Amino acid sequence: MATTYLRRFYSSFLAHIYDIPPRLLALLGILLLICLPLAGLSARILLILTTAFILGIFAASWDLLVGRTGQISLGHALFFGIGAYSTGLLFYHLNWPLWITIPLSLIIGSLAALLIGFPCLRVKGHYLALVTLAFPIILMGLILYFRDFTRGDFGIWNLPSYFPTLPYTQQLIAEYYLCLFLLLASAIIMYKIANSKIGIVFVSILDDELASKASGINITRYKMMAFVISGLFATLAGSVNAHLMANGHVTSLASLRITLSFMAVAWTIFGGIGTITGPIAGVLILEILDKYVLTEVIDVPSSWRLISYSAFVIILVIFWRGRGLARFVTDKLEDFEEARDIDERGPKIWKTYKKKEKK
Amino acid sequence: MIDVELLKSILLYGVMTGGLYALLAVGFSLIYGVSEVTNLAHGALFMLGTYVFFFLATPYGGIQTNLFLAFILAAISVAIVGSILYRLTIDPVVEDPLMVMVVTISLAMIMQEVLVLGFGSYRQRVPSIGEELAKMLGTEDLVVVWGVKLTYSRILAFALSIALFAVLLIYITKAKSGRAMRALSQDREVAMLMGINTGRLSMLAMAISASFAAIAGVLITSSTGGGVTYPHIWRTPLFMAFAIVVLGGLGSIKGAFVGAFIIGYIETIFSFAIDPIIASILNVPGGASLSGAVIMATMLLVLFFRPKGLFGKRVELEE
Numbered sequence: 001m002a003t004t005y006l007r008r009f010y011s012s013f014l015a016h017i018y019d020i021p022p023r024l025l026a027l028l029g030i031l032l033l034i035c036l037p038l039a040g041l042s043a044r045i046l047l048i049l050t051t052a053f054i055l056g057i058f059a060a061s062w063d064l065l066v067g068r069t070g071q072i073s074l075g076h077a078l079f080f081g082i083g084a085y086s087t088g089l090l091f092y093h094l095n096w097p098l099w100i101t102i103p104l105s106l107i108i109g110s111l112a113a114l115l116i117g118f119p120c121l122r123v124k125g126h127y128l129a130l131v132t133l134a135f136p137i138i139l140m141g142l143i144l145y146f147r148d149f150t151r152g153d154f155g156i157w158n159l160p161s162y163f164p165t166l167p168y169t170q171q172l173i174a175e176y177y178l179c180l181f182l183l184l185a186s187a188i189i190m191y192k193i194a195n196s197k198i199g200i201v202f203v204s205i206l207d208d209e210l211a212s213k214a215s216g217i218n219i220t221r222y223k224m225m226a227f228v229i230s231g232l233f234a235t236l237a238g239s240v241n242a243h244l245m246a247n248g249h250v251t252s253l254a255s256l257r258i259t260l261s262f263m264a265v266a267w268t269i270f271g272g273i274g275t276i277t278g279p280i281a282g283v284l285i286l287e288i289l290d291k292y293v294l295t296e297v298i299d300v301p302s303s304w305r306l307i308s309y310s311a312f313v314i315i316l317v318i319f320w321r322g323r324g325l326a327r328f329v330t331d332k333l334e335d336f337e338e339a340r341d342i343d344e345r346g347p348k349i350w351k352t353y354k355k356k357e358k359k
Numbered sequence: 360m361i362d363v364e365l366l367k368s369i370l371l372y373g374v375m376t377g378g379l380y381a382l383l384a385v386g387f388s389l390i391y392g393v394s395e396v397t398n399l400a401h402g403a404l405f406m407l408g409t410y411v412f413f414f415l416a417t418p419y420g421g422i423q424t425n426l427f428l429a430f431i432l433a434a435i436s437v438a439i440v441g442s443i444l445y446r447l448t449i450d451p452v453v454e455d456p457l458m459v460m461v462v463t464i465s466l467a468m469i470m471q472e473v474l475v476l477g478f479g480s481y482r483q484r485v486p487s488i489g490e491e492l493a494k495m496l497g498t499e500d501l502v503v504v505w506g507v508k509l510t511y512s513r514i515l516a517f518a519l520s521i522a523l524f525a526v527l528l529i530y531i532t533k534a535k536s537g538r539a540m541r542a543l544s545q546d547r548e549v550a551m552l553m554g555i556n557t558g559r560l561s562m563l564a565m566a567i568s569a570s571f572a573a574i575a576g577v578l579i580t581s582s583t584g585g586g587v588t589y590p591h592i593w594r595t596p597l598f599m600a601f602a603i604v605v606l607g608g609l610g611s612i613k614g615a616f617v618g619a620f621i622i623g624y625i626e627t628i629f630s631f632a633i634d635p636i637i638a639s640i641l642n643v644p645g646g647a648s649l650s651g652a653v654i655m656a657t658m659l660l661v662l663f664f665r666p667k668g669l670f671g672k673r674v675e676l677e678e
Contacts, residue, residue, distance in 0.1 A: 072457050074464075119659050123666045126397050126456055126609055130601045131662060134655040137598055141652030146641075258594060262464050269461060303472040310465035310472075317458050317465075318451045 021333035022326075026277060033180055037173045045292060046172050047246040052287040053179035054241045055263075057186045059271070059279035061233035062264040064190050067274030068199060069226040070206035072125070075132040076264050078116075079231045081139060081256035082109050083238025088156040088251030089149075098160050102239045109235025110228050117227040121220055136256045143253065155252030159243050175245055182240060183280065186233050191276045193229060202226055203274075266313045272324025281325060368507045369624075369631050375509070375517045377623030379583070382520035383575040383596055384603035384615040385527060386568035392544030392610030393564035394557065396449055396459050401572050402597025403467035408437045408573025409580045409588040410474055413485050426491045430577055434570040441569025442562045449565075450558065467593055474590040482589045487581040489515045512582035520578060523571070524616065531612065540564055544610050572596075598651060602658045608671030617669060622654055629653050 017023045037046060062076045086105035090096050096104075116135060123131055143150045150156075163174045193199055201222050204212040213219050242251045254260070264279075271282025290309060294300045300308075387401045414420040415429035424432075444466060452458040489512025493499065502509050531537035539560055542550040551557060576596070580588050603622050607614025629650050637649075661669065 066457070072460070074460060119663050123662055126391070126395075127605060127662065127666065127668070129397065129456070129460060130605050131659065134598075134602070134658060138652040138655045141649050141655075144648035145652070258464075259468075262461075262468070265457075265461050266465075303476045306472045307469050310468040313465045314448055314462050317462055318448065321452070321455070321458065 021336070022277075022330045025329070025333070029281075030184065037176055043169070043172055044296060045288075046176050048287060048291045049284070050172075050176050050179045050244060051241070051246045052284050053176075053183040054237050054244070055267070055287065056183050056280040056283040057240075058234050058237040059264050059267040059283050060187055060190050060276050061230045061237070063268045063271075063273065063276055063279045064194060064233070065226050065230035067268065067276075068194055068202040068206060069223060071120075071223060071226065072129040073132040073230075074129050074265070075134065075136045075258075075261055076230075076234055077256050077258070077260040078132075078136045078139060079109055079113065079234035080238035080241075080260060081136060081253075082112050083235035083240075084242040084251040084255040085139075085143065085150070085156075086235075087239040087242050088159060091159055092151070092156045098162070098243050102236075102243070105239040106232060106235055109239075110232045112235075113228045113231030114224070116231075117224045120227070121223050133258070133261075136258070136261070140253060140256050143256075153253065155250050157250050159249040159251065161245060161249055162243060171245060179240070179244070182236070186236065187277065187280055190229075190233065194276050198222070198225065266309070268324075269313065269316060269320075270325060272326035272328075275324065275326040278324050278326030285325075364506065365631060367505060369627050371504065371507045371509065372631070373620070373624040373627040375513050375623075376583070376627055377620035378517040378520045378524075379575065379579050380599060380603055380623050381524055381616050381619035382571055383579065384600045384607075384619050385524060385612060386571035386575075387600040388604045388607070388610055388612060388615040389527075389540070389571075390561075390564050390568040391604070392612070393540045394453060394543070394561035395456070395547075395610075396445075396453060396561075396565075397456065397463070397601075397609075398449075398565075398568065399460055399463040399597060400444070400466040400470070401568070401600050402593035402595070403470040404437055404441055404569045404572040405576035405579075405596040406474065406588065406590070406593040407440065407470055408433050408576035409485055409592070410478065410483075411436050411573070412577045413478075413483055413588060416486050417484075419483070426486060426488055430488060430574075433577060434573045437573035438566040438570035441572075442566040445562055445565040450561070453561075467597070471590045471593060478590070480590055482587040485577070485580045485586055485588050487512045487586060488577070489513065489582060510582065516578035516582040520575070523574065527567070527571075528612070536560065536563060595651070599654070602654050605668055606658045606661045608668030610672060611668070611670040614668055614670035622657065625657050626650050626654060 017027055033049075036049070058076070058080055061079075062073065065076075066072055083105050086108040087098065087101040090101040090104060091098070120128060120131055144152050147153070161171070162178060163171045166174060194202070201212065201217055204215075204217065205219055205222060209219060238255055241247050241255075243249060267282040267286060268279040269282075270286060271278030271280065286309075290305060294305050294308075383405065387398060390396050390398050411433040412429050415422060415424050415432055416426050417423060448462050448466060449459060452462055489510055492515060493511045502511060502514065504514075531541055539550070539555045540563075542553070543555060543557065543560065576588075579596070580586060580592075599622070603618040604615055606621065607616070607618030634649065665671070
């Protein structure tokens, strides 16, 4: 009985993961991330990676909205901030535990996405991008204005942590696994949505809005759906991040800054727009490069770091557009696969002939 | 019942603010009209203008030139920087709106950090042209117009911005290249078929837009903004410019002008009359932090009823 299940599992593993090189690569990456804390890494790297996982959810949610439906949003930090502030304020005023405040903040975040969706979906293209840029400013203004209620500039400190009973190092590792789990779960959900029937409709809106409208698709409904799903995951990232040790258990205005919205765009462009997995890889690589290699290994001043980051993004955009790392790697792997197939099929001479023909 | 003094000052200050904002916003609108570039580095060019002016006009840089000369040099140098940046970075991706926004916002970040490296991240005091003028005239920097106290800086800034706006209007209606710009913003394909060199024209439009941003920067910081500039200031003028331009309709010069006065009046009315009332009712300290939110909310309200802004291009079927 057990062996048949095992065999079935093994054959489905072969068919769905082993034979598809990008998925195999992703699996290896996940295994590496699972094993990393066991290798006894320094606390600094663990903290950076924990934050990077959360930012990965954020970047992937941006990608689901912009890369799939083409609704350009430049104010995605709004949802991150809504998540951070709703969980923070619920704790500050009502002193509720985090397993109530985080789910509640998700509800608040999706309601906010619905509410914001109405004015946003009336406008298109450049107007939409600029309108979405406006929302974080409005929220920031409100937070600064009602500073008795929101604590304004100071932010809300000493939010509860996830594992208060554990000692410091174990708490670090536990948070690492928690965030890794959240990242994997939300990445799989978003990937499934993006490749389901709904996801195909999203892409049809990106390709030709008029044609999909003419095919009888209620595009407003689907756009709203994309907005809410994306907002939900961004809110999740924001509210989970607020309670993390890596973040210092604080909710502050930094979660609403234009820099954060811009970073989501930068990571996605590096990873590959519209691939969902690409932005996550982009976040992990760039965060390690930026926060570890350029800060700890080679001590580069923060100004130079930001300059090189921005210059890198510009160069990337000019030469690579939105193609990104994920597509690049997939293409390379496919070439490799093709070469392997040819190897199996015939002698070497035939292979060279085939290559010439390709040229 | 109605406070006449308050009404008078709202009327005058609203006009002055509107005039300055028109100068700030028209550049943003112009470059959008000519090459469909949403220049998110507009605020950074504004900031760069204030810094060049600061460097040339104060003892900080060691070359304390005449204020007026520094003013002109700031406008020219920012125009050159703007057009070079356009050619190098924006032009290669100009057909893709998302990529243009990413590139321009990266440019803004680079300028911010370069200024942090060069000048430090603290506030720098920008000298006021109006004060200099008042000194030359031998009077105090204070005039009473229609019972409202105003500074020379404000009046000078207002007069200059209206004059420059008029020059721009004459340029785009009379000059050949200006008319080509208008043609491009009306119908891109046909204008290109008529043999307009879009690349060169876009660079020219960018130069004008950048110099207007720099001029607006010097005038606004020296007359209203408390006279200081710092490397993170670029967000405020950028948000102001795009709120005005989106409200008026992207690419429309008339829209930028009307939108600037609407936003100018709303900001003035809010900070003079409404903010103290809200602050006293809700018992909060009040202050300028909500005025940005009010401006954005106004923009959203207008867009809700007119999705292309007040004077935006109406495109049937397409898009």
